[in-house]
Amino acid sequence: MRAAKDRSVVEDYVKVIYAHTEWQPEPITTSVLAARLGLAASSVTEMVKKLGSAGLVTHVPYGAVELTSEGIRLALRMLRRHRLIETWLVEVFAYGWDEVHDEAEVLEHTLSDRLLEAIAGQLGEPSRDPHGDPIPTADGRVLRPEAVLLRDAPEGSIGRIVRISDRDPTLLRYLLDEEITLDVELTVLGRKPFGGALAVQAGAVEHDLGEEATASIWISTGEPSPAGGVPLETS
Amino acid sequence: MRAAKDRSVVEDYVKVIYAHTEWQPEPITTSVLAARLGLAASSVTEMVKKLGSAGLVTHVPYGAVELTSEGIRLALRMLRRHRLIETWLVEVFAYGWDEVHDEAEVLEHTLSDRLLEAIAGQLGEPSRDPHGDPIPTADGRVLRPEAVLLRDAPEGSIGRIVRISDRDPTLLRYLLDEEITLDVELTVLGRKPFGGALAVQAGAVEHDLGEEATASIWISTGEPSPAGGVPLETS
DNA sequence: GGTAGAATTTCGGTGTGCCGAAAATCAAGA
């Protein structure tokens, strides 16, 4: 009689595996998985074996762990849940960006599909969460906005902020203070000498952003509609 | 690493123990507890022993199980959560009376205090749930409306429905159809001969209600404000 | 007061996810 807990554990493994490859294509190793989950390596090896038998991942011993199409489907389901819940907490309950994560981490495993879709409906089926991360549709499709890391944007380019990584809450708060938020139009002025900060202009204001910030902000130089993008996965 | 599950299990035991004595004062036995939880008697004996060490219940071997004041505090906390969530699902998401239970059963263990109280705020700190069951306050006080079972109401008495037991969803739907709902004014006309149905008048309409219904409906013959009542427990 | 039957507890055992230590495997430099 452990069904509930089981599901939640499996979902967490799959979510972390997926997250690792969402913004870069390196497959994950068991030790990295263990670190991300805060578990011993031996525990992860065991569990990965079970996920393999369940058809959610492939894993050659001593090699990388990769999601099967079924695993991806589950991961996208969890991603939808997580990001919808975060959006909901921010929109309806005035949570701050940096406060939603723990609550969403729990609720993504426990809300019924019915309630989750009702919430999605009340929010107007949003296509991205407060950080700009795309929210997969209920049938497992994702539109990832075509974007470049601000760090990699060529000098002189103009773009709209479409994503800000939620890795570092401190950074989120700093950017919020500086009014560098989603959908703000940015002009890349140029890089300070000796690997220094990147000068950008937002509205009338000029900012010098360090590596930490420019590696966390994605901008889109294309059309302003969030409908654009590339289909990432299909269920 | 089993904190989450643990908590949820303990909460369920305490909730069931409390529920058993909420509307009648018989203490519960381990076998009844086991039946209500759907577990083997031996499992319950073991767990009750642990709840005892945790200071939540008292239990003399082969005797009844009773909540300590700390146990009651936890039970009221869970009752508040359960009933607030049910109210919320009905009011905000248009769930039916008979559809809220399972969802609430899960969420009562997983919503954070912060989110729960935010929901309570949005609902306007309701004092009773859709069935008329009192919602304990955040600091553990309950106002139980002074009410009598319709079955026990004297002939000729007039009263307002203040509670309808949620034990039987079929009955709830039937009563809803007949527009016998919370706050409806009822006049007890009289009992049909030979232990038959009870005739009551609601508005202009007359109903004959069987034992099942009259044992599930509570009416208040006192003042019409839901603020009246007796303090039940204090934390 | 004794005893049969019911209620309750004790006892041995299960499955799950986890851990640390030891063994196996891999990868990189000499």
Added chain:
DNA sequence: TCTTGATTTTCGGCACACCGAAATTCTACC
């Protein structure tokens, strides 16, 4: 190619909530 250090897996064990069967205790009737 061989060795050595790092990574990964295997192995024995743990905690938890649970179960069925056996032993114990209670209760009610004679």
